[in-house]
Amino acid sequence: MEITEVVDIAGEASHAASLNRRVAVTVALLATFMGVCKVKDDNIVQGMQQAQADKIDHWSYYQARNVREEVAAATATQLKLAALARPAAEQGAYADAVKKYEALAADQKVKKEQVRAQAEQDQKAYDASNYRDDQFDLSDALLAIAISLLAITTLTGQRWLYWVAMAPTAIGVFFGVAGLAGLPFHPSWIMGLLS
Template sequence: MSHEHAPHDHLVEHAAHAGDPLSRWVAVFTAILAALSGLLHYEEGVLQTQALIFKNDAVLSQSKASDQWGYYQAQSSKGHLMELAAELAPVQRQAFYRDQIAKYEDRKKEISAKARELEKEVEEANRRSEAKEHPQHLFGQALAWLSVAISLAAITSLTGSRKLFWLAGLMGAAGLGVSVFAFMQL
């Protein structure tokens, strides 16, 4: 089983074996950021999956609500036909048609209530999806900051520039700060 290394892995390993204290700090720093990135990738994936599930629930409920409104329209059309039949029917048959009209009106009330309940489910599922999307986007931003920090740390290994390492530290701190904010949104 082969294991592929990211481009910066070789540099980090080389720096860890070198005698330079800066290289050791860069190696430790990069390892910490890589571990944090793994955690954030996982959390981002969980949130994305949850947001998609809620969005799927919203679409399914919307479809059911649309079906109910279609059924409502069918009952309404039948009711209108019964009204027409009542007007055209002989007096002795009009009571039958009036009963049918009442039956269709009762069904329409039930159907309408069910459709409205499904529409509330749509709103709730969309709200829950959006609640997952916001921290997911924050985790994505945090990962971007951490990726920049890891890249700068890798370049620091090559150049030995302490200023570049400080910049990598600032980028890593920004990623950490955004990720903490994202966790607070959960």
């Protein structure tokens, strides 16, 4: 073996070791970043689940209030009609009962609208959280692709593949930071394709 061959082999081994170190550091940094994003994303998902449960509860309360309102209104109507067939001496008792049920119907209508507003606010909270959850989901997917490309880089020793892996890395980190910081960058068109 000639000296130039030994130098070439040593140089290639040095380049491969350098590339492997670079890949290892990059993967370690990406895994750490993904871990931080995962904690935040899990907290957001818990908030989304709570908002969804609250919305369901509030719409159920809305329906209950609606039924109560309808029953009270129907009862008031029935009492009004029944009063027509009763003697004048009994009309006062019917009028009092009608007022009571009309007041109950009006009260339920107000409470029903309050609950409806709460349910709509729950939906807005869910949508706002989902916006950020999408950012973390895209970040996670892109960083997983980048780590896969980095693994192939180590296996093949192709330096150019490392730089190809930096494209999904940069975009993935961008969306992860956007999710962490609450920045208004949403991958609507990509999420539309994936949903």
